[in-house]
Amino acid sequence: MPKRAKKAEEGSADGGNNNGTETAVKKAKKAKEPEQPILYEDPPDKMTSKDGRAANMKITSWNVDGLRAWVKKNGIGWVRQEAPDVICLQETKCAERALPKEITSLPEYPHKYWAGSEDKEGYSGVSMLCKTQPLSVTYGIGKDEHDKEGRVITAEFPSFFLVTAYVPNAGRGLVRLEYRKTWDVDFRAYLCNLDQRKPLVLCGDLNVAHQEIDLKNPKGNRKNAGFTPEEREGFSQLLATGFTDTFRELYPEQTNAYTFWTYMMNARAKNVGWRLDYFLLSAALLPGLCDSKIRSTAMGSDHCPITLYLAV
Amino acid sequence: MPKRAKKAEEGSADGGNNNGTETAVKKAKKAKEPEQPILYEDPPDKMTSKDGRAANMKITSWNVDGLRAWVKKNGIGWVRQEAPDVICLQETKCAERALPKEITSLPEYPHKYWAGSEDKEGYSGVSMLCKTQPLSVTYGIGKDEHDKEGRVITAEFPSFFLVTAYVPNAGRGLVRLEYRKTWDVDFRAYLCNLDQRKPLVLCGDLNVAHQEIDLKNPKGNRKNAGFTPEEREGFSQLLATGFTDTFRELYPEQTNAYTFWTYMMNARAKNVGWRLDYFLLSAALLPGLCDSKIRSTAMGSDHCPITLYLAV
DNA sequence: CATACAACG
DNA sequence: CGTTCTATG
Numbered sequence: 001m002p003k004r005a006k007k008a009e010e011g012s013a014d015g016g017n018n019n020g021t022e023t024a025v026k027k028a029k030k031a032k033e034p035e036q037p038i039l040y041e042d043p044p045d046k047m048t049s050k051d052g053r054a055a056n057m058k059i060t061s062w063n064v065d066g067l068r069a070w071v072k073k074n075g076i077g078w079v080r081q082e083a084p085d086v087i088c089l090q091e092t093k094c095a096e097r098a099l100p101k102e103i104t105s106l107p108e109y110p111h112k113y114w115a116g117s118e119d120k121e122g123y124s125g126v127s128m129l130c131k132t133q134p135l136s137v138t139y140g141i142g143k144d145e146h147d148k149e150g151r152v153i154t155a156e157f158p159s160f161f162l163v164t165a166y167v168p169n170a171g172r173g174l175v176r177l178e179y180r181k182t183w184d185v186d187f188r189a190y191l192c193n194l195d196q197r198k199p200l201v202l203c204g205d206l207n208v209a210h211q212e213i214d215l216k217n218p219k220g221n222r223k224n225a226g227f228t229p230e231e232r233e234g235f236s237q238l239l240a241t242g243f244t245d246t247f248r249e250l251y252p253e254q255t256n257a258y259t260f261w262t263y264m265m266n267a268r269a270k271n272v273g274w275r276l277d278y279f280l281l282s283a284a285l286l287p288g289l290c291d292s293k294i295r296s297t298a299m300g301s302d303h304c305p306i307t308l309y310l311a312v
Numbered sequence: 313m314p315k316r317a318k319k320a321e322e323g324s325a326d327g328g329n330n331n332g333t334e335t336a337v338k339k340a341k342k343a344k345e346p347e348q349p350i351l352y353e354d355p356p357d358k359m360t361s362k363d364g365r366a367a368n369m370k371i372t373s374w375n376v377d378g379l380r381a382w383v384k385k386n387g388i389g390w391v392r393q394e395a396p397d398v399i400c401l402q403e404t405k406c407a408e409r410a411l412p413k414e415i416t417s418l419p420e421y422p423h424k425y426w427a428g429s430e431d432k433e434g435y436s437g438v439s440m441l442c443k444t445q446p447l448s449v450t451y452g453i454g455k456d457e458h459d460k461e462g463r464v465i466t467a468e469f470p471s472f473f474l475v476t477a478y479v480p481n482a483g484r485g486l487v488r489l490e491y492r493k494t495w496d497v498d499f500r501a502y503l504c505n506l507d508q509r510k511p512l513v514l515c516g517d518l519n520v521a522h523q524e525i526d527l528k529n530p531k532g533n534r535k536n537a538g539f540t541p542e543e544r545e546g547f548s549q550l551l552a553t554g555f556t557d558t559f560r561e562l563y564p565e566q567t568n569a570y571t572f573w574t575y576m577m578n579a580r581a582k583n584v585g586w587r588l589d590y591f592l593l594s595a596a597l598l599p600g601l602c603d604s605k606i607r608s609t610a611m612g613s614d615h616c617p618i619t620l621y622l623a624v
Numbered sequence: 625c626a627t628a629c630a631a632c633g
Numbered sequence: 634c635g636t637t638c639t640a641t642g
Contacts, residue, residue: 065633066636091633093637122637123632169633225633262633263634302633302635377642378627403642405628434628435641481642537642574642575625614626614642 037270039296040257045309046291053311055290060084061164061203061277063260063303067092067127071100075300080108082295084307085131086155088164090205091301092116092125103129115139115150125150126166126204134162141190146183154194159312160285161200163191167207170225177230180207184234192241199282201310202243205260205303206278210235210245213255214275226274243280246292246308257294260303268302279308288312349582351608352569357621358603365623367602372396373476373515373589375572375615379404379439383412387612392420394607396619397443398467400476402517404428404437415441427451427462437462438478438516446474453502458495466506471624472597473512475503479519482537489542492519496546504553511594513622514555517572517615518590522547522557525567526587538586555592558604558620569606572615580614591620600624 047055060082064070067089079087087109096114104112109129117123128137134155140147155162165187170177194200208231212218221227239245251257258273267273279292290309298305359367372394376382379401391399399421408426416424421441429435440449446467452459467474477499482489506512520543524530533539551557563569570585579585591604602621610617 069636091636093632120631120638172633263636265634267634381627403627405641432629432640484642575627577625579625 038256039271040254040294042294042296045293045307047309049288049290049311051287053288053290055309055311057086057310057312058084058307059086059088059162059201059203059279059310060295060305060307061088061090061205061279062298062305063090063166063205063277063301065091065093065301065303067094067103067125068098068100070300071102073300076102076106078298078300078305082305082307083108086162087129088153088162088203089127089129090125090164090166092127092150093122094125095121113137113139113153113155115153117150118148120149123149124166126153126164128153128155128162128164130155141187143186143190146186152187152190156198157312159198160282161194161198163194163200163202163204165202165204165206167205169207170228170231172225174223174225174228177225177228181230181234184231184237188234188238188241191238191243195242195282199284201282201285201308202280203278203306203308205276206235207276208232208235209274209276210248213253215258216256216272216274226276238280242283244283244286244289246279246281246289247275247294247306249286249289250292258296259294259306263302277303277306279306281310285310285312350568351583352566352606354606354608357605357619359621361600361602361623363599365600367621367623369398369620369622369624370396371398371400371474371513371515371591371620371622372607372617373400373402373517373591373619374610374617375402375478375517375589375613377403377405377613377615379406379415379437380410380412382612383414385612388414388418390610390612390617394617394619395420398474399441400465400474400515401439401441402437402476402478404439404462405434406437407433425449425451425465425467427465429462430460432461435461436478438465438476440465440467440474440476442467453499455498455502458498464499464502468510469624471510472594473506473510475506475512475514475516477514477516477518479517481519482540482543484537486535486537486540489537489540493542493546496543496549500546500550500553503550503555507554507594511596513594513597513620514592515590515618515620517588518547519588520544520547521586521588522560525565527570528568528584528586538588550592554595556595556598556601558591558593558601559587559606559618561598561601562604570608571606571618575614589615589618591618593622597622597624 095116111130111133113128116125134157136156138154141152151166153164168180168183170180207226209215209227210232258275259277261268261273288311290311293307295305376387407428421443423442423445425440428437446469448468450466453464463478465476480492480495482492519538521527521539522544570587571589573580573585600623605619607617
């Protein structure tokens with residue numbers, strides 16, 4: 001029982017198999033729990049780039065974990081307040097015909113794009129809502145084996161591509177890690193290819209915590225989905241290709257900054273989380289980076305939204 | 313559209329396929345809806361039989377439509393108040409190992425019996441809780457083809473058998489009507505057989521409204537599960553065999569007395585219901601009948617509980 | 625409309 | 634723990 005209790009405090013990306021049941025053995029183990037969880041407080045938004053340009057593009061990304069439930073929890077209200085130029089949603093779990101009218105009619109974003117899983121209803125799915133119309137929009141990464149689960153939307157704007165992605169989870173027991181590895185290779189190739197045409201912004205749930213600093217319990221999660229060496233290496237290679245993790249670029253030492261907390265074990269209240277959601281930038285866009293925010297207090301999903309300010 | 317709206321008001325035993333959506337055509341059809349629904353008010357409990365004996369046995373039967381949800385809605389609290397000698401529950405939809413401790417530890421009823429579906433988890437299932445220990449308890453009706461769905465418990469008491477049953481629903485589109493007909497034959501045979509040994513009380517969800525008086529909309533439901541000629545005939549044959557429908561015996565003209573209302577279309581508030589739950593008595597027990605109650609106000613399921621007072 | 629399940633995370 | 638699905642009523 002103590003072993004279970006300990007593991008419960010560590011958490012895991014996929015929620016693990018623990019049930020969080022309180023044990024009778026209280027005092028000994030309870031003493032290890034911090035009375036006050038170490039929270040992360042997002043600093044004030046910085047609206048200017050290092051080279052002195054004002055941000056003229058605001059992009060928000062949010063894994064909503066079921067768009068219909070998220071709408072009921074007034075996720076749209078939060079988006080209205082945040083008022084980004086583009087809002088990217090992942091894990092919508094909703095066929096296009098089942099979308100709530102609250103979102104299909106949202107007037108602030110007249111240009112709306114949806115991708116859903118073709119086979120499994122209510123699985124995966126991403127969307128992109130834009131204030132201004134993109135030059136063009138494409139779905140998937142150009143490989144049939146990856147493009148049936150509604151995971152990627154790419155919008156072309158005058159000076160950059162915006163890619164939003166919901167990267168495949170490696171699964172409990174890492175049952176889908178092999179698939180994930182092929183995804184990582186092919187997705188990276190897709191991004192590199194795009195980047196050669198025009199610089200890009202990549203946002204979304206990349207389903208990996210890159211370094212130990214990016215999750216509360218690195219030790220216990222090395223064999224869990226989201227923190228395997230293979231997944232971390234995939235992310236490293238993305239950076240090696242020339243993309244920049246904007247949050248880590250701006251806040252290289254910042255600990256306790258996460259974007260996901262399992263619903264189990266009261267993880268969010270204890271800030272036992274993972275940084276799985278990112279904004280990555282092509283090198284050409286990096287000088288225009290103003291800020292990369294984590295909106296930890298926004299509720300409505302097991303992920304929180306993140307926001308990018310960019311001068312383009 | 314008007315056709316759908318009309319059908320919605322009629323309701324059906326299995327809930328039908330209507331969605332109850334409000335139409336734009338309001339005035340014409342809305343006028344047909346009664347402003348004040350015709351409710352049924354259960355008269356005061358009669359605790360004495362016609363031959364002047366005091367009730368010394370109180371039995372309650374309730375289709376709980378998922379015992380775990382019913383426990384959360386404090387169904388147990390209502391049972392405590394009612395305080396019958398025996399409480400019979402149908403559609404528990406719960407394997408024995410998954411039973412909430414609130415019910416397995418209920419001190420007022422030290423003798424507890426459970427029957428669950430063997431194949432389909434979370435389907436069907438009945439239980440019987442007794443203040444005093446029965447002489448013996450058996451499960452099913454002695455035919456393998458019927459006894460894998462946890463539908464019948466029989467308890468032998470000194471002067472009678474108590475049988476509780478959750479009779480198979482004929483299903484949407486009457487897909488299981490043929491099975492139901494064989495059930496009705498075999499169940500009747502089982503009861504007749506028991507009755508030759510000792511008189512019996514049968515209670516539970518018999519999944520049929522016997523006559524037109526037993527449901528709000530007989531006209532619209534002749535082809536729906538619970539009011540087909542075949543199911544009604546099955547019930548008639550049970551009565552012809554010598555059993556008595558206690559509620560109808562005592563209140564032969566009582567309209568609007570129902571024990572089930574579909575959750576759809578706000579049927580309960582409008583009292584668009586069905587009488588599907590019964591207490592039937594062997595002829596030998598009939599002189600001891602004191603009252604047969606319908607507890608319409610008890611919430612926690614789409615059925616309400618019913619209670620029998622008997623002098624044995 | 626509501627209770628169960630399974631799959632997934 | 635919570636969202637989706639499907640089966641059942």
